[in-house]
Amino acid sequence: MAELVLDITLAVLLLSMAWGALHAPIINNGIGLFVAFGIVLALTWARLGAPDLALAEAAIGAGLTGVLLLHAARAIPVPTATTVMRPLQMMPSILLILLVLGLLTVITSSGPDSVFQQTPPLPDLVEERIADSGVEHPVTAVLMNFRAWDTLLELFVLLLALFGVRQLFPGQRVITRTGTQLSAADKPVKVQPWPPLMAWMGVLAPLLVLTGGYLLWHGSTAPGGAFQAGAILAAAAAVLHLIQNLPALRWSLWPVRALICGGALLFLVVAISTAWLGAGWLHYPQPGNKLLIVTIEVIATLSIAVTLALLVTGDSDDFTR
Amino acid sequence: MNYALVSVALPMITVVLLFLVAAPVYSRLQTLVTGGLVIIITVISLSTSWLALLEAAAQSTTSYLAIGGWEDGLAIRFRLTPVVALMLTFTALIHLLLALYGTFSRHGVPKDYWSLSCFLHGSLAALWLSADLFNLYVTLELLSLSAVALVALAGPGAWKPAADYLLLSLAASLCYLFGVALIYGRYGLLDIAMLTVVVNDDLITRLALLLMTAGLMLKAALWPLHLWLPAAHASAPTAVSALLSALVVKAPLFILWVLWSQVAPPVMAQQIGPVFALIGILALVFGGFSAMRTPYLKVLVAYSTVAQLGYALMALGLLLAWQQPEMNSALWLFVIAHGLAKTSLFLAAGQMQTTLGTKRISGLRGATQTTPIAMFAFAVAGGSLIGLPPSGGFLAKWVLLEPLLSQPQNWPWVLGILLGTLVSAAYIFRLVVMAFDRARINPPDISSDHVGQWLALVPAVLVWGMALAGEQLIQLLGEGI
Amino acid sequence: MSNLATALSWILIAAGIGFFLTGALGLLRFPDIFTRLHAVTKTDTAGMGLLAAGLAIQAADLLDTLLLLFIWFLVMGSTSISCQLLARYSLERDPIDEFSLPNEQADSIKTGISKTGSKSAQQIKPTRENATQGRGDHG
């Protein structure tokens, strides 16, 4: 009975916030509702027993996406009512009706004797093979070992998003060819942020870094892992950026580039070397696979953190506020 | 299979190295250096995929590689069949042609083109090889993000079509993912080869395949869902729009083919066959009609992509309707012939556009005099699009028409193909006639770039050369999977 | 667990939820930003504290209790800091008249404004300078 009440409240919250996020008169209210939707969604993942996803959703879905949306909303000059409804074209409405029919079929077919009833073979397969996968937690085992090729392509998707964003502002890039420092005149004047804010961020940032590290290390035996830890470290970077003492994350500095490309490069090098020297593509050597997985995860977390930080806070020399 | 792995890993390694070095590509020398590197990479991956093609043609069964060595259901699997190897070679060939164009032609490519084109090459190679439904989703996402980044290279004017393209392709990938989720829910498997054994015809499978087809049709800009393509392809830089039309719209078509010829049960495939064929004919007619009406050169070429995809969809439809494996060769000959011809069309159109300084077709008067080689390439490639006898396009159309002519009762499909040929002839000759009008010549603004025009001619000659290898190609692609 | 403890914890939880409800009501009903901020922050902190205490009673071992208190500490810190930030930001965007201003800014405005209560921008030039030193950069 209690579960039913929880399910219904979560469902009502999800649907109302989803509709509100899209059709709220002022864009900022919409974004606020979307962030709240992300948090309730994280709650739903926890309710459905998927802690990894709850962590990732709270850190990435609600947190970073919300920051990105608010940052983009500042580009819109005046927060006017922007829900001008486009005339409902013929084609989309046909598509919509088809999908609503799909909804009915899904509901009717997933009744008690539902088509989905039969248990899939893969989870028990994962149970058997988890012993020699090098990690105890099943989700991390699937991510880092059984379906490692997906995670490798994943890192390339992140790299590509950052590169795509970078070349959107070619004009404003101020790379001084000779590397001379900007003259004192046009260096942005350092406004000392509000002292209590500095103090609290001083407490929060190290705490976030600590939690990120804990999640990364704990990921091999319990929920957590490279993506969640990377997202939390990126949140720490965003917090530091707020009080302006984030070290200059510039694409032109080669260590930053090395960090960003590190995760994808290491994973690819491991793949190629296992194909060439070892038994096969991404076929980790049996004794050393735990060590290999942990090193890949650590480097991947760093590269995810720096990539997401650059995506969220924007390259400091890339475009001036 | 090792050769195929090289042709996947090589572009990805170059991408990461290009990021690490972040070499500025401003001066002519730096373009030569970066372009030279990419040319070497594409030549190596072309040769390795050619070896993979020979290996695949030699062995009869398809070779699988389980990534990570785990047994069947768990691991993602690569599969190497003649069709996959051919597409790997085709991707490397197109990238080689565009790398040559980018390095040696004077207008060249935007400076961030090189790493993004290697990204596209790597994600396409990963897509052709992958035999796992979710892995196809990730490669599709990688593909559309790099395609959008390439379109956005053309500067602020192209940002609006790029944003629309990105939003629609994200929505399409999520439709596809929804279908994959339902399939996994129903069968508990993601591997395509294992699904073919297990799949049976019920409501959930129909809904899942419907969702995946809707998503893939939107990404491949097949007729009813093609509105984003003309704006995106016309506003992209020349080399990029050639890449998009030749390769990027073909990947979702490949997945559609894999889905319906392997995953879907035959009885369902036979029902969807005529629908695809009909949509193909409508695409031909409406795409061709829009191509005839538009005043802009690049929009004409973009609409001709939408039209020619109609041919491929008709071949797929007839293949599914009659379950005859040799129709496969018609489908893949269309894809390759259209890819080569479209590359040549876009390069020639780009050359004429920059030399004559106009985007309108009316500005091409006297192009045969001002930019002769580019116009020649345009006409030759156009000939293959129409399907004039010795060209690759004709080869594909002949393989498609052969079974139709043998059974008299399916005359409507023959009528559809002839109508399509008529419409494509109309919009190609519309431009050729304008180019021969030497009365009011539109003088060129800048001196024409001969190297670029000759490079635009190379793919056109290749597509006509396809006829020489016609017999082997038909026999190689004939036995389907 | 003796039923006295469970009863106590449920009472605490109910009180906490009551605080949250009043906070939400205040958010909806109050006219301007400062009063709404005030309502939400105060009730959130108090409600969170009561909720944490109530749950701590039912918590199995010491680690959970410490975790709950730690969460409460974080919530308290974050909500108060962000409430102050929002208040200063909205104060700086449209400064209100001097009567309800806190101590040191009030007299600086008094010296600045010759006429009574006119809010035209150029007359309160001095307040803008000293207000900027407190404005964090919300980049």
Next chain:
Amino acid sequence: MNSGAFYLSVGMAVFLIGLHGLLVLQDNLRRVIAVNLMGAGVFLVLVALATRTDPVDPVLQALAVTGLVVAISATAFALRLVSARIRHQQHKTKPDDGRLSSHKDKPR
């Protein structure tokens, strides 16, 4: 099992809200939110299907986490693209004079 079916339909409903928003709204920023909602709907369906087995199916969770990271990188790129276009439109003072790179006629 019925909680799985319940969340399956909630996921489908959120997917439809997102799709409807994407097709109807004109403001690109909201369409990015709509695409995110579609993603959330699909992940809800994924995890609802995962709850059928007793220890929740790890493969589907891994797929959802991978999908989530794809969603954030695509959203970041889409948002930057949209805000760059809006910022460009503000600065575009002179009327567009048919410069080569920009493309006036929007084919309907």
